[in-house]
Amino acid sequence: MLSYYLDLAWRSLKRNRVLTALMVLAIALGIGASMTMITVLHVMTADPIPGRSVQLFYVQVDPKGMEEYTKDSDPPDEMTWRDAMNLVHAGKGARQAAMSGGQVTVVPSQGVSHAYDADARYTTADFFAMFGVPFVDGGGWTAGDDAKHARVAVIARDLADKLYGTSHAVGQTLRLGKYDFRVVGVIDRWNPVPHFYDLSMGNYAKPEQVFLPFETAMELNLDTSGSLMCWGGNFPGMGGMPKSDQCAWVQFWVQLDSPAQVATYRAFLVSYSDQQKALGRFGRPPNARLRDVMGWLDYNRVVPGSVQLQTLLALGFLLVCLVNTVAMLLVKFLRRGGELSVRRAMGASKRDVFAQLLVEAALIGVAGGVVGLFLSAFGLWIVRKQPVPYAALAHMDGAMLGATFVLALCAALLAALFPAWRACRIVPARLLKTQ
Secondary structure (H helix, E strand, O other), rough: OOOHHHHHHHHHHOOOHHHHHHHHHHHHHHHHHHHHHHHHHHHHOOOOOOOOOOOOOEEEEOOOOOHHHHHHHOOOOOOOOOHHHHHHHHOOOOOOEEEEEEEEEOOOOOOOOEEEEEEEEOOOOHHHHOOOOOEEEEEOHHHHHHOOOOOEEEEHHHHHHHHHHHHHHHOOEEEEEOOOEEEEEOOOOOOOOHHHHHHOOOOOOOOOOOEEHHHHHOOOOOOOEEOOOOOOOOOOOOOOOOOOOEEEEEEEEEOOOOOHHHHHHHHHHHHHHHHHHHHOOOOOOOOOOEEEEHHHHOOOOOHHHHHHHHHHHHHHHHHHHHHHHHHHHHHHHOOHHHHHHHHHHHHHHHHHHHHHHHHHHHHHHHOOOHHHHHHHHHHHHHHHHHOOHHHEEEEEEEEHHHHHHHHHHHHHHHHHHHHHHHHHHHHHHHHHHHO
């Protein structure tokens, strides 16, 4: 029966090619515009670390004084150096990592004249296991290396290829400025989107090329990058890494594997804040926050409001296209009243006629989806040309490819429901008398 309906639909569509083309174009334009923005929104709101995001928490404590204090004040986004190290050494989570962004000068074997800058991440040993960083060779350093301020480094695969070749990088000496480091691991391609673990570097920043032990970087006074908040008249500037108790610049993440661990760690942060207040370091009442990965992204409004607005406008445009498609289908189906009445007179039920018309609409939807897919690809190409941080991420994946056809088919069927129902209500005897 389906093949019969498909044959009838194909014959009907060919009889009025201009109207068919207009309906396909209407659906294609709506699908192209909406899927372009839905794809961008999908990329920007995706879980950057699936399977781990509910176990990883960003930690905030409030070390500031009572100046400008209000009951609903949020803690600083970053921590002071002392607080971050205190929490690392307390080891109350399953894993914990303190970190900051930085920049280093890579000196290749050709000499200083060929040196270039590379983005770096200064962090502690648990970073790699906690975030599931994949290695192509070697691995991360140990907590013992952190304690000894060891001059070891983990580098990205691209940098390893450039300097040594991926399979020969581990054990090599990496020259960074005037200091030598021993390469202990090479990271495979790893680029979580958004750049959730340090949003101060940019919501969609590129992954770092060099990873160094945090305390080693502190000892060598390597340059940092990212945000720096100071209070109480203490403004040391961005040169080096200030250890002042009045400057927050360190990001801190903790892994908590169960709700019980989350509750315990939250209580520990309150106790820690009380302890530091008693020591005279904290001036405010305990104000600690724990947010998981998606909660942290939401708190920082990582998805620009303009993208959300554009997505709503694109969906509104799709609705307008569907209304136009409804009107064209209504005209088309009602003009075929005589043909449909003959089918009814020959024994076809209303359900049969309704199914026939929906199959015809489905063909229009599939055709609209194909054209809409090309329009979406063109729209995403235009987005990639825009001077926005997320431009390079605007690519359609398999899920969005399937969603394009599903949306087109559903849109066409939805548009056909009223016209098909209206055509089925025609009384055959009334039209057959006029034939």
